[in-house]
Amino acid sequence: MxxxxxxxxxxxxxxxxxxxxxxxxxxxxxxxxxxxxxxxxxxxxxxxxxxxxxxxxxxxxxxxxxxxxxxxxxxxxxxxxxxxxxxxxxxxxxxxxxxxxxxxxxxxxxxxxxxxxxxxxxxxxxxxxxxxxxxxxxxxxxxxxxxxxxxxxxxxxxxxxxxxxxxxxxxxxxxxxxxxxxxxxxxxxxxxxxxxxxxxxxxxxxxxxxxxxxxxxxxxAKDYTFGVAERLGLEAESRAFASVPEEELIQAQNWSRAPVPTQDAVAWLRQLGEVEGMLRLGPVIDAQLVQGTVAEGLAAGRGKDVPLLVGATQEEFSRLLAAHSDTFGAMSAREALRILGADDAVASAYSACAAGNTTAAVVGRYVSDMMFRRHIPRWISLRGGSLTWAYDFTWKSAVSGVSEHCLDVPFVFDVLSDPDVSRVAGPNPPQEIADAMHGAFVRFAWTGDPGWANATGDAAHVHYFDTDPARSDGYASARIVSEAHRIAHSSDVPIQT
Incomplete structure (x- = not known):
């Protein structure tokens, strides 16, 4: 054609x-x-x-x-x-x-x-x-x-x-x-x-x-450039950077700062506590094209007339933790959270919210909330009366045992027959979840409504994608992290509860 x-x-x-x-x-x-x-x-x-x-x-x-x-x-x-x-x-x-x-x-x-x-x-x-x-x-x-x-x-x-x-x-x-x-x-x-x-x-x-x-x-962003320029022995200007072979520039960026698993639980937790700053490249707040943070933009009402669908997997960052759960031995979840940087009140509240899970599972969930999931209740709150829908993907992979980062993508695109899906999800991932999730995105594309109650102003209405509804908590743990992050960063816009 x-x-x-x-x-x-x-x-x-x-x-x-x-x-x-x-x-x-x-x-x-x-x-x-x-x-x-x-x-x-x-x-x-x-x-x-x-x-x-x-x-x-x-x-x-x-x-x-x-x-x-x-x-x-x-x-x-x-x-x-x-x-x-x-x-x-x-x-x-x-x-x-x-x-x-x-x-x-x-x-x-x-x-x-x-x-x-x-x-x-x-x-x-x-x-x-x-x-x-x-x-x-x-x-x-x-x-x-x-x-x-x-x-x-x-x-x-x-x-x-x-x-x-x-x-x-x-x-x-x-x-x-x-x-x-x-x-x-x-x-x-x-x-x-x-x-x-x-x-x-x-x-x-x-x-x-x-x-x-x-x-x-x-x-x-400027500090990052000067650091890369120093590693390469260059002036921080376009012609100098363009003269560097592409592969050498990629290596000099040293972008992979993901925490490395170790048998030293305390050292690993300290690495995980810095995961929020892992990404050093991305949109820069230049006050011209990108005029502020996403939260500031939402608080100013930008995009308020655009229907928004937001969601995440429940255990985004948990795969490595699940594979190394023995590392944490007899360490309590509350102790681990304190090493991660949570204060006593947050550690206690979060431990209670995640009660019944292993310390490794709690740590994985906390880092998942810190990196990804805390944004969702925050965005919903900042959008106020704007149409916003939330979902929680909680189905667990038969391979990793967790609802890990990226696991929801083949369900959204309904490509479960792709060989790499079984590598990640295990054999025979549930087609009924793909039917539901892909169908929701199709409805949203057609009508602006995925098919469940919206979460305008709070996170009370959260749709789950799973074969077991008991696994969804409606972002309860993420809300604890979100509110703690808001207070720590002196925001003047509270999360609605």
């Missing part, structure tokens, strides 16, 4: 599942050479028909599939700023179709839009045109430089959304009914864009899965 875009003709691939995939369509010029460390440049028109039957090059240069939950293929090449579009092969009689735009995760330094877990076949089957986008990662996307625009990765997101606005009707999509969706760093990207004035009007609904906003200060 051939479609006309604003830059030229593209040819997609009809597939046996009744969908058509258009892969690797460039929305911007390659961000190399004169375009390195610059704002993205819209793709110039091409002649003839662009073959869009294979994924384009990815900004991720290092294959990470062997160390991450989601398979994330790296594809070489310089034309890395692309979109992939999945649409129904035939007219379902209900068009134009709603559009779901997906931003992948990976801590703002990794991830790939070419993952089979992001295949849009099931959405197309159900009358939703889906678009997965790539964006510059790591220092190229988010590193501060005095002679370059800040937040180049954010500018990539915005240009990709403008491409959707200008082109998606040619694929049968409705540019007036776009749902922006992402997971982990992608979920953080959704929340950032929800509060960025320049992005307003480019999407009409938003869904954040395990959103991880980093809200990096401008001074913090």
């Amino acid at each position: 051939i479609v006309t875009t604003t830059a030229g003709l593209v040819r997609g691939t009809p597939r046996q599942d009744g969908t058509i995939a258009f892969l690797g369509i460039p929305y911007a010029e390659p961000p190399y050479g004169k375009n390195r460390f610059r704002a993205p440049v819209p793709k110039a028109p091409w002649k003839g028909i662009l073959d869009a039957t294979r994924f384009g090059a990815t900004p991720q240069r290092k294959a990470l599939a062997e160390v991450t939950t989601i398979p994330e293929p790296s594809i070489p090449g310089n034309s890395t700023l692309n979109v992939n579009v999945f649409k129904p092969a035939r007219d379902l009689g209900e068009g134009p179709y709603p559009v779901l735009v997906w931003i992948h995760g990976g801590g703002y330094v990794a991830g790939s839009p070419a993952s089979p877990w992001y295949d849009g076949a099931a959405f197309a089957r159900d009358g939703v045109v889906s678009v997965t986008i790539s964006y510059r990662l790591g220092f190229d996307g988010f590193g501060w430089l005095p002679d370059a625009p800040n937040n180049r990765g954010v500018l990539d997101w915005i240009l990709a959304l403008e491409w959707v606005r200008d082109n998606i009707a040619a694929f049968g999509g409705d540019p007036g009914n776009v749902t922006l969706c992402g997971q982990s760093a992608g979920g953080g990207a959704v929340m950032t864009l929800l509060t960025v004035p320049r992005a307003q009007g480019l999407f009409h609904k938003a869904a954040s899965l395990s959103g991880a906003p980093v809200d990096i200060s401008l001074n913090g």
Whole structure:
């Protein structure tokens, strides 16, 4: 099938599942050479028909599939700023179709839009045109430089959304009914864009899965750049950084600061206590494009008219802890929480909330709340009367024994048949959860309502995805961490209880 875009003709691939995939369509010029460390440049028109039957090059240069939950293929090449579009092969009689735009995760330094877990076949089957986008990662996307625009990765997101606005009707999509969706760093990207004035009007609904906003200060971004420049023996300016081989620059970023398991329980807990500052690259608060933290933006009412769906897995960070539970021996949960930095009141309240679990499980849950889940009751509270829905994914993997980070993604995309799903979830993951979760996202894309009571102003209405409803606590433990974090950071906007 051939479609006309604003830059030229593209040819997609009809597939046996009744969908058509258009892969690797460039929305911007390659961000190399004169375009390195610059704002993205819209793709110039091409002649003839662009073959869009294979994924384009990815900004991720290092294959990470062997160390991450989601398979994330790296594809070489310089034309890395692309979109992939999945649409129904035939007219379902209900068009134009709603559009779901997906931003992948990976801590703002990794991830790939070419993952089979992001295949849009099931959405197309159900009358939703889906678009997965790539964006510059790591220092190229988010590193501060005095002679370059800040937040180049954010500018990539915005240009990709403008491409959707200008082109998606040619694929049968409705540019007036776009749902922006992402997971982990992608979920953080959704929340950032929800509060960025320049992005307003480019999407009409938003869904954040395990959103991880980093809200990096401008001074913090500068300090990071000076540190990288010192390691490389460079001046902190664009030409000097562009002269460094790409692989060497990636290594110098030293972005992986994940806690390393150790038999010394106290040392490991102290590492875990610093996990909140693990991400050093991401959207920078530059007071221009990104004008404040996500919380400040929500408190100011930005994005208040955009329906929002938020959720997380219950044990985001628990997989490593579950695998090393013997490390904590006879240490009590309360003692472990105090080493993590919780004061006596918080440690007592949290221990009571998580009573009956092993110390390792409590620690994993606490770090999960600190990194991801605490944001959800906070965001709901800050949005006040705005339409907001919350879910809790509590189903446990048969492999890890926990509802770990990224486990919900194949259920959202209804791709349980992918071989890597059984690697992570175990054999025969429950299709009924995929039916429910994917169906909720389809309904949200069509109507702006996933199908349960909204959580406007509080977290009382939380929908669970599990085969056992008893595992959901409605973010009770996350609310303890959220309120403690609010008090510690002297916020003047309380969490409603």
